[in-house]
Amino acid sequence: MLRFTRNRRLLAGTLPFVMALTTSGGALAEEAGAEGDERSEAITVNGVRQAYRGDFAVSEIPQSIAEIDAQTLEQNGIQRLTDALDLNASVVRQNTLGGLWDAFAIRGFAGDENMPTGYLVNGFNGGRGFGGQRDAAGIERVEVLKGPAAALIGRGEPGGTINLVTKQAELGRSFGMAAMQYGSWDRVRGEADVNVALTGGLTVRLIGYAEDGDTFRDHVHQSRWGFLPSVGLTLGPDTRLTYDLEKTRVSVPFDRGIVVLDGNFDTVSRSRFLGEPGDGDTVARAEWHQLRLDHQFSDRWSLLVGGSLRDTLLTGFSSDAETAAARQALYTDGRSLSRQRRSRRYDARHYVLRAELAGEFDTGALTHRVLIGADYDNFDYKQLFLRFRPPALSTNPTAQQGNVIDILDPVYGRFPLPVGATMMDRTDLQRSMGAYVQDQMEVTDRLQVRIGARFDHLILETDNRLTSQNSRRKRSRFSPQAGVVYELSDPVTIYAAYGQGFRANVGTDVNGQIFDPENSESFEAGAKLSLLGGMLTGTLSVFHLAKANVLATDPSAPGFSLALGKARSRGAEFDLAGKLPGRVDVLVSYAYVDAEARSAMVDPNTSFQVKVGDALVNIPKHNLNMQIAKSFTLGEREAQIGVGMQYVGKRRGETGTDFMLPSHRLFRLFGKIDVMEHLELFGAVTNLFDEHWYANSYSPLWVQPGTPRTGIIGLRARF
Template identity: 70%
Template sequence: MRAAALASALPLAIALACSPAAAEVEADTPAEEEREAITVTGVRQSYRGDFALKEIPQAIATIDEAVIEENNILRLTDALDLNASVVRQNTLGGLWDSFAVRGFTGDENLPSGYLVNGFNAGRGFSGQRDVAGIERVEVLKGPAAAVLGRGEPGGSINLVTKQAELGRTFGTASLQYRSFDTVRAEGDANVALTGNLTARLIGYAESEDTFRDTVEQKRWGFLPSIGLGIGNTRLTYDFEWTRVEVPFDRGIVVLNEDFDTVPRSRFLGEPSDGDTVARATGHQLRLQHDFSDRWSLLVGASHRDTLLTGASSDAETVRSRQKLYIDGRSLSRQRRTRRYTSEHSVLRAEISGEFETGALRHRVLIGGDFDYFDTDQFFTRYRGPVVTPTTTDQAGYLLDLQNPVYGRYPVPATAPITNRLDVQRTMGAYVQDQISLTDRLQIRVGGRFDDFLLRVDNRLTNMLGRRKRSRFSPQAGIVYEVSDPVSLYVAYGEGYRANIGADANGNVFEPETSKSVEAGVKLSALGGRLTGTLAVYQLEKSNVLATDTLNPGFSIAIGKARSRGVELDLNGKLPGDVDVLLSYAYTDAEARSRVLDPNFSFQIEPGDPLINIPDHNLNVQASKRFTLDNRHVLLGAGVQYVSKRNGETGTDFTLPAHTLVRLFGQVEVADGVELFGSVTNLFDDHWYANSYSPVWVQPGSPRTATIGLRATF
């Protein structure tokens, strides 16, 4: 059925791509003076158009490969910490990526979606994404759903991968060791097979003991890219093959606001549960054809399969079933097994170009896409009874927090709780026109139409739910260039995103809708070496989902939510050749509806803060390159501050603020060989990455040191 749907959608995408209005798309968003750096071997970027950053009525922040490498970052989650608009959310025991942009996340019971080279590709159960193979991370903030489609109103994350560079041969290889017996090897080789055919082979392997007792993990990946150039046409194929093996780990418990209830290293599951395995296999094929220097066509397809399977022993979240609240040391636990799979297929096409009507210059994007996503979830659980004087420790599957004895009781038998197939199918078309009214004034208008179908097949109840909707999402923006270094902008957009699944009672969720407005100032100073954006915004959402803390694995609709705030991003080089990165965000995100669960009296009031969203978030770093004894040296330091934030939906449980300091450096020890190192959490602060409830709190890593060698050729 899906193959037939894909086939039927392809003519629509191609037809949209071949419409007469068009505008050029660049691989980056370069300023005029930067265009000389772009070569014909580059790959153009979807959705963006031929615009300098200061012309775009939207805040965009980029975390490039150099910054990721300097900080010795291994995971996407850690890379996103460098931008203050993005904050961590519940990661399912560290087994998926989950984040909020400008205070809003999606369904907390699914991984956060992101784009890969412009394709919706982040959904699924593939484990936390490794940064190997990533050239840069783009944080596309604000009301961009009119073009991107199906994203959060706070913004979208786009990963631009390292792709085969035609006609060149080069490579790097590295080996590093870090605290907790972590060993990692990584390689990247770009090999020109002929003048027009190049293969880029990227791979990594990692083994880690971790700071958590009994928790070890292994991960590896192979991420090759093949590039073929024929005249003005380029064909690129990317492959993804990754695997993660790690015990499911819900973190620590916090009793009566005491974050020292147990050491941050204490594992509260069962080592005999073994590893939870997450794996992904993905394909992405893109064709780029330049009709001229003003017209370009992009057509592509992607497909990705993921699997997450394993067992865990998790702290019981319902107070009446939790003995910990009676004696202060006996943790009642659930036993769970899960097997989650997903398939995600995308077809998309876009034509872009520019033309004039009289004195007006038009830069236009016209495109269409087809998105098919299914997720099959089979989840079983054992839950102990309500605690009474006669409840046995075995019935509660207890673990003594002060003196844990693993394997004390037989593994309890579980029963199916979820056995459900969710299928989402969306077809969309979009158009955007940015019109230059004068040399300094531009307006952007556009919109997107989506036709959406969600089918929920609940095998436990033999019920089939279905919801079909369509919607038009408009956007508009104005950009005014005050002077060469300063421009002002304002933008408005509406969004539309499917809420996958059903609540604990089997009700299929209505789609989420949103409205966004933002205004800002963009700076390009010191000859373009220092760029920045100051933005203010307000976002409103309806049909918002939040975690149902009394029915883990399910969500509840809390109605409306609002986020508003102020952001500042600066990036570039100061006099004295000091590289700086500064990102600050003030975020006020809250529920705007009253929700009462009649069974458990679970209450959300208007004004309640959204979970895991700090009011203040700051990241700043500085680094300098210099020469010592004819060898290249880099030294740098950074600080991240995260203010206190809510740790459980609908309650007053709060995670404390934290400040983390990091140092990093590189030194050339021989031609083509450098020694690198870093220390994160320099002062060994006790911090907490995210929380679901007081008995599911994820502690952050203690002081961690890294040292390694990297060779280039």
């Protein structure tokens, strides 16, 4: 009863906000109808050019690029970036800090598992920090930019980069959308998106969401909200200023998942929570500002200048299974789980400044399309981390001393919550100043050649307040790239690309020296298809990636690391998306990825031996996602129904051991129908056949079970 009342109050509180936005949007839509068209005719710069992209069609770029648009997210009822990325097979899930940040690997490489995976927002570095898992509200499309891109973007994994294009103010138009939905485990969600043309040159777009409800995990209730407005202003016929804000909050208990003993994934129910409800929620907050000025000098030259600032804060406690066998009572009786207790305060500030000039000119018979840019990136984060650990079993600890919970018959709050000792009190600062140039030359009507390079100057600083040791290091890096694109025929283009890159490592060795960055080298080749007059597009590609300076444990100094490791990933991909005759939408994405260690080392987190040829953790060799949707008319009502399937192959669940996560197949069903003009009923069911699956794993004692069969139903109004 309390659960229903709480969600009913959320629904009542959200509805006025939604109705206020949609009512104002509807009223202003009529007002703008008469004069909005006239005003919009004078506006030349209506959209915002994406940074690092230039004036290129996807078929002209020597790189595999896949896009997931807002319509696809809406069709599938997707509300998290993590679920959206499942739609592309080149991207796979990684460890998400108990569901509190986004972590993924592209083409087998994931980066630092102790940090959230970075991504771009409107072409600007914007995914760093600790703001919780990103909601899909406010996303216009997700771009999966695969392969070598460091010569433009700089920092990042060689497998690729995710760029989120947000829903921005659309100048000279007024429209609105509002939706309410109810889902499994008493989950209620409200969303609104209203674009209001205030004058011919000023438009405000207001996007907001609120969500509250339980999950399939016992004692895990979640609450989240976000406000994401955008303001667009024309400063003349050729100049546009855009400001975007993101303010979000996520509140959810920290959840490490289930335990798996001796390979038995039925050791406990997938719903069993093995933390401590008394720890309360972990809260992640984010506030992000982005300002961009886009100026068109002529039909051949344009300038993009902008900056962003993102503040995030993650705080909370958790009780987690102890992973060291010498301290874990579970291995002695099969039911007594020894637990650590942790306290986190991760406070980060990230700001970026950048400018990019894009243009086109001719030299003799060659046409050049160039990008010339520079940026400054500053990431400052403070970590205060406290931890209690159970004593070694050799000391015969009591159940209270081991902070034990019975996994078969849990009793929560059995013992007073232990207090941890400070394990980390540190501030890390990463600064990068970079400049880049890219020239894509049209040699003939069919042949284009791209060359480019980026120079970065890195400054890395660490202030370790526990050891009173300050470390500082400077590094410079030159990253070249080259590519070629050849149009075999109207529907087929082939390409090849090469690039080098880097990613800064975090931490110091035993002497307090900051590590050199990871170095990477990437090769890619493929073919791009455009069929049915461009309605259906696809890419077939092969790739080979390698990187060095992967961190490994220093065997002579426990607790410190050395940069010794090497890794390699190679494989093939196929992406196909678009429309078929008969109002049929299709999406197919397949990836074969062979990612493995290329040097023997000791894993710095688990101390297990890693051998040459060992598969990288949480990376399946085979991954497939496909769906088909049919639109039709039912009487006088528009309707759509679709079905999708995701297959993820088995993959290593712990570095340096033989623990494997099983493969899984998940089916989904979705549909919608107009119940009246401007109002549609929609619904979706994921994991249709209720398969037991596992999203990721750090060890057999930290396994994240996948969500069971889940349904949502809702109403969506458009104005």
